[in-house]
Structures are given as structure tokens and as C-alpha cells.
Amino acid sequence: AQTVTQSQPEMSVQEAETVTLSCTYDTSESNYYLFWYKQPPSRQMILVIRQEAYKQQNATENRFSVNFQKAAKSFSLKISDSQLGDTAMYFCAFMRRGSQGNLIFGKGTKLSVKP
Amino acid sequence: ETGVTQSPTHLIKTRGQQVTLRCSSQSGHNTVSWYQQALGQGPQFIFQYYREEENGRGNFPPRFSGLQFPNYSSELNVNALELDDSALYLCASSLKVGLAAETQYFGPGTRLLVL
Numbered sequence: 304a305q306t307v308t309q310s311q312p313e314m315s316v317q318e319a320e321t322v323t324l325s326c327t328y329d330t331s332e333s334n335y336y337l338f339w340y341k342q343p344p345s346r347q348m349i350l351v352i353r354q355e356a357y358k359q360q361n362a363t364e365n366r367f368s369v370n371f372q373k374a375a376k377s378f379s380l381k382i383s384d385s386q387l388g389d390t391a392m393y394f395c396a397f398m399r400r401g402s403q404g405n406l407i408f409g410k411g412t413k414l415s416v417k418p
Numbered sequence: 419e420t421g422v423t424q425s426p427t428h429l430i431k432t433r434g435q436q437v438t439l440r441c442s443s444q445s446g447h448n449t450v451s452w453y454q455q456a457l458g459q460g461p462q463f464i465f466q467y468y469r470e471e472e473n474g475r476g477n478f479p480p481r482f483s484g485l486q487f488p489n490y491s492s493e494l495n496v497n498a499l500e501l502d503d504s505a506l507y508l509c510a511s512s513l514k515v516g517l518a519a520e521t522q523y524f525g526p527g528t529r530l531l532v533l
Binding site for chain 1: 451459468473520525527
């Protein structure tokens, strides 16, 4: 069975600085996808970034980028130029290719951006 | 483009009762997945509906059931409610094309409290 581990329950960063959130996963699969979702206090889960395991190039979306280390089964999220609106719970998630919609989530990291 | 919507936003029930939660998928999407998110935890996959049939199921008992309608909207039904069913219930829609891992887009959730 696949598992996703986020070892940092809480983190804080000053506005405009950079922060990295950690995620490791365990799987015997070779074809899979990894995601970072953000859940602000409004509760709605918002997709931040997606990575296909077969792609060696790390995904990037504006201020958000990942460091995908397939052999180490590590998938960290870097947020550059942190903004107050980045304050949220961040969840790392795994999906096996061909699975029936089963996203497996970590327990989340609570990120606070301080002015 | 209309996003994923869910109703109601909040619900209070007593133990033993039954509840129905509703979800409208994002326009252009044909698949709906349901997740249960207990307080302080990551979401857990309940099941997915595609072409009006259950297409995959997590580790939830049969008293959790669902429906998908021709317009791709969906219902989650929970019978014989237990105190541990208190949680945020999230619906996510996606476009299923072959075996590709479709990105799931989440609704705002329904907060269920069982007394």
C-alpha cells in the first residue's frame, strides 16, 4: 500500500521569503503522479502543482516549484516570495496511474506567512 | 466555467440517522470522487463514480453509498450515522480519459456533525 508522509506539522515564514515543505512517499509502483494541494481556512482544496513520475523535469507554477527525487521518493514544494495569501494547510498527495481516482494524502503541513 | 459546488455547507445529525450530501461537478468533467476529512487529518478516499457507476472504493463500509446522475452530479449517502462520521466531506470532479491520471478539482466541502 502507498503511504505519504509530511514530517513538518507546522511551519512559518516571513513575507517575501522562501520556504520548502517536505514530503516523502512509499510505493512499489513506477507510474504515478504527485500533487500538492493547498487548503486555506475557507476549506476548499486548491491544486497547487502536479508532477508526473515519468518526467525528470521538476514542475513549476509561478512562485511554486517542486524538487522531485524519484529514487529517494521525495517530493518537496518550494514557495518563493511568500505572500500572506499563501497561509494555509498544504497537503502532498499520491495517485497511482490507472487507479480509480484514489488520491492518497499526507497529514498536511500548516504554513503561516508572517508580515 | 463553473467550479465544483456542494450542498449543504453544514449539517447536524444525530447518531443512527441517515444523511445525503450533494455535489455538482465542474463543467466538462465526467467523474466525481468523494473524500472524508477528519479534523486535523488529510482527506481519505471514499469512492469514485464514473458513467453513473461506482468505479473504485476506499476502506469504507457499505453504509457509505453514492449515486451519479446523467448530468454527472453526485450524491453521497451515509446510513446509520456514527459519531466518528463527523468530518468534512469533500467532493472532487475530474475528466477521465483512458488511464491518464486526471487532476481532481475540489468543492468547498460539507461539514457534518453527528451528535
